[in-house]
Amino acid sequence: MKRLSISERLGLVSYRNQARTDAKAHIEVDTDICNSTCPHQCTTYVCPAKCYTLDEAGELHFQFEDCIECGTCMYACDQGAVKWSYPDPETGRGVNWNFG
Amino acid sequence: MEEKFDCIIVGGGIAGLSAAMILARADARFLLIERGEFCGAKNVSGGVLWGSDLNELVPDFGDSPEGFERFINHRRLTFMDDQSAFSLDFKSAHFEQTPYSGVTVLRSKFDAWLAGKVEAQIEQGTHSESSFLATDILVQEVIQESGRVVGIRAGGEDFFADCVILAEGVNNLLTRQIGIEPAYVPADHVAVGVKEVIEFDKSVLEDRFQLNGRSGLTNEFVGFCSDGVEGGGFLYTNEKSLSVGLVLGMKDLREKKKAPQDILNQFKEHPAVRDMLTGGKVVEYSAHVVSTGDIDAVPERLYDDGVLIAGEAAHLLLNAGKAIQGMDYAMRSGILAAEAVLAAREVSDFSGAQLSGYQKALENSYVLTDMHNFHDAVKLLHDPMMFGAVPNVLCDFGRQFFTIRSEPGQKSRHMMTAAVKRHSSYWDLIKLGAKAARAL
Ligand SMILES: Cc1cc2nc3c(=O)[nH]c(=O)nc-3n(C[C@H](O)[C@H](O)[C@H](O)COP(=O)(O)OP(=O)(O)OC[C@H]3O[C@@H](n4cnc5c(N)ncnc54)[C@H](O)[C@@H]3O)c2cc1C
Ligand code: SF4
Ligand code: SF4
Numbered sequence: 001m002k003r004l005s006i007s008e009r010l011g012l013v014s015y016r017n018q019a020r021t022d023a024k025a026h027i028e029v030d031t032d033i034c035n036s037t038c039p040h041q042c043t044t045y046v047c048p049a050k051c052y053t054l055d056e057a058g059e060l061h062f063q064f065e066d067c068i069e070c071g072t073c074m075y076a077c078d079q080g081a082v083k084w085s086y087p088d089p090e091t092g093r094g095v096n097w098n099f100g
Numbered sequence: 101m102e103e104k105f106d107c108i109i110v111g112g113g114i115a116g117l118s119a120a121m122i123l124a125r126a127d128a129r130f131l132l133i134e135r136g137e138f139c140g141a142k143n144v145s146g147g148v149l150w151g152s153d154l155n156e157l158v159p160d161f162g163d164s165p166e167g168f169e170r171f172i173n174h175r176r177l178t179f180m181d182d183q184s185a186f187s188l189d190f191k192s193a194h195f196e197q198t199p200y201s202g203v204t205v206l207r208s209k210f211d212a213w214l215a216g217k218v219e220a221q222i223e224q225g226t227h228s229e230s231s232f233l234a235t236d237i238l239v240q241e242v243i244q245e246s247g248r249v250v251g252i253r254a255g256g257e258d259f260f261a262d263c264v265i266l267a268e269g270v271n272n273l274l275t276r277q278i279g280i281e282p283a284y285v286p287a288d289h290v291a292v293g294v295k296e297v298i299e300f301d302k303s304v305l306e307d308r309f310q311l312n313g314r315s316g317l318t319n320e321f322v323g324f325c326s327d328g329v330e331g332g333g334f335l336y337t338n339e340k341s342l343s344v345g346l347v348l349g350m351k352d353l354r355e356k357k358k359a360p361q362d363i364l365n366q367f368k369e370h371p372a373v374r375d376m377l378t379g380g381k382v383v384e385y386s387a388h389v390v391s392t393g394d395i396d397a398v399p400e401r402l403y404d405d406g407v408l409i410a411g412e413a414a415h416l417l418l419n420a421g422k423a424i425q426g427m428d429y430a431m432r433s434g435i436l437a438a439e440a441v442l443a444a445r446e447v448s449d450f451s452g453a454q455l456s457g458y459q460k461a462l463e464n465s466y467v468l469t470d471m472h473n474f475h476d477a478v479k480l481l482h483d484p485m486m487f488g489a490v491p492n493v494l495c496d497f498g499r500q501f502f503t504i505r506s507e508p509g510q511k512s513r514h515m516m517t518a519a520v521k522r523h524s525s526y527w528d529l530i531k532l533g534a535k536a537a538r539a540l
Contacts, residue, residue, distance in 0.1 A: 001374065001378065001380060003278055003365050003369070004382060004385070006361055009382075009385035012382065012384050012385050013385065016137070019239075040354065042354040042357075045357060045359040046353055046359070048292065048356055048361055049386035049387070050361075066439055068386065068387055069142065069388075069528055070292065071270065071271040071290075072292045074285075074290070074389075075286065075287045075350055078284075078286065078287065080264065081505070084237055084271075084273075085273065086135055086271075086273070089135060089137070089236045094142075095142065095143060095386075096136070096137055097141060097208045097386060098208055098384055099206045099207075099297040099343075099383065099384045099386075100140060100143050100144050100145070100206055100207030100208035100211075
């Protein structure tokens with residue numbers, strides 16, 4: 001069986017409000033903490049949807065659009081940088097599992 | 101909303117729907133609110149629903165199998181190193197009688213089916229116009245008045261009830277809002293589950309896994325599958341697909357600097373797993389946090405004035421090595437929470453003191469009894485030897501034992517001694533064995 005990349009995997013996910021360009025973020029990350037005092041930047045590898053990434057300059061960025069609402073970053077971040085909530089059904093993103 | 105409800109349930113997962121079924125049967129007036137587009141839309145499990153509680157909620161569910169995937173009559177526990185797999189395998193006709201003691205489910209389908217059964221039950225009562233399962237609505241806040249829970253706020257509207265059941269799952273924001281659990285829950289209280297659903301031609305699946313009609317196989321894995329991280333793997337047969345995934349300790353994952361989706365790739369490429377997946381097509385990738393099942397993570401009190409916490413919102417789950425039991429725990433705790441609400445209604449007293457009967461009922465049921473009794477087993481699973489030395493020794497021994505060379509052979513006890521020496525020491529294994537004997 002072919003190895004799947006993260007984008008191929010996320011391509012199988014049914015996201016809500018996919019057509020909305022102004023979807024409201026349900027997770028807010030204080031990236032100042034990520035890029036200054038965080039000793040491990042663990043969310044860049046524990047997030048199963050790779051929503052936390054490092055650019056070439058080593059700066060951390062967060063995007064909520066690919067988030068699959070697993071909850072991981074809310075526990076893995078012990079630096080107080082993640083403000084986590086559920087997406088609003090109408091204005092937010094989030095998932096609609098076909099199998100679950 | 102004009103009148104207040106007898107009860108508001110937050111969450112239409114297994115705990116919430118189970119509570120709703122009991123309330124509907126007693127003809128109570130309630131509101132269940134689920135944020136997903138339909139019940140199940142947001143939920144992920146491995147998923148085997150163990151035990152026989154489903155039969156209590158939906159009698160004879162086994163005769164009309166639209167809700168579940170397969171009943172389990174074949175179980176396998178596999179220890180793996182990078183090349184080998186050493187399994188304990190048990191299949192029995194005893195498991196073929198209804199009520200089944202384990203069925204595989206896909207939550208998007210199962211929860212929606214259970215919600216349909218609850219709605220049918222509501223229809224039969226006098227509140228068919230005033231009890232609701234409301235979906236696609238997010239509960240934003242629990243409303244408290246002088247320290248007592250009186251209702252919830254959702255979609256800018258307030259709803260009131262004598263009692264609220266929080267059945268919101270492990271990511272329990274409202275349970276934290278009312279202070280039953282601290283606002284920050286540390287990584288060592290939870291694990292992360294990642295999973296794929298892999299579809300097959302049904303006849304290929306049946307032939308490959310020796311399935312007969314609706315029978316099914318569960319396979320748990322320890323060792324190489326979790327790449328040195330505390331946790332394990334699973335492979336479960338659905339009607340036309342497999343659920344394949346991992347549950348990985350969150351703190352250990354953070355410390356070992358590993359990505360769950362990479363470990364899943366590696367697991368799928370293990371020779372023993374690879375050959376089970378040949379020809380399949382991945383149709384969904386998912387992930388969700390799951391409780392570790394450590395009773396130390398369960399809040400001290402699962403009730404307060406006007407409120408009860410059920411299911412994984414209360415970290416009720418057992419993972420003592422032979423199965424993950426979160427759904428049956430959610431089901432039973434949901435049932436007991438609804439029964440506590442009905443008992444409170446009898447005496448018109450929804451104080452914490454009255455509702456504490458819920459916690460006592462949990463203590464008397466398998467839920468908290470087993471979480472206490474198997475606490476040592478849960479702790480034992482965190483021992484690195486359990487996912488390192490033990491599977492390695494077994495696979496090494498297996499390789500020697502099953503190899504036939506054209507030369508004089510060794511006695512098995514010499515093989516075992518050599519295998520132990522290569523990966524561990526007898527003394528360490530004896531210590532572990534003694535712990536295991538006490539724990540199990
Ligand atoms: C990968 C993985 C494998 C697993 N394998 C198994 C297994 O094989 N067997 C087993 O028994 N268990 C397994 N579990 C655990 C099991 O899935 C959970 O224990 C179980 O789903 C808990 O049920 P629940 O009803 O308490 O919570 P959930 O199923 O999480 O339901 C909570 C519901 O509440 C809703 N909700 C939450 N907040 C709000 C809000 N504010 N407003 C409105 N609605 C809200 C959610 O949308 C959801 O529908 C597994 C878990 C994972 C992640
Ligand atoms: S762990 Fe927290 S602080 Fe560190 S990078 Fe991730 S989100 Fe930022
Ligand atoms: S909730 Fe899960 S998927 Fe979403 S950003 Fe956090 S870790 Fe990633």
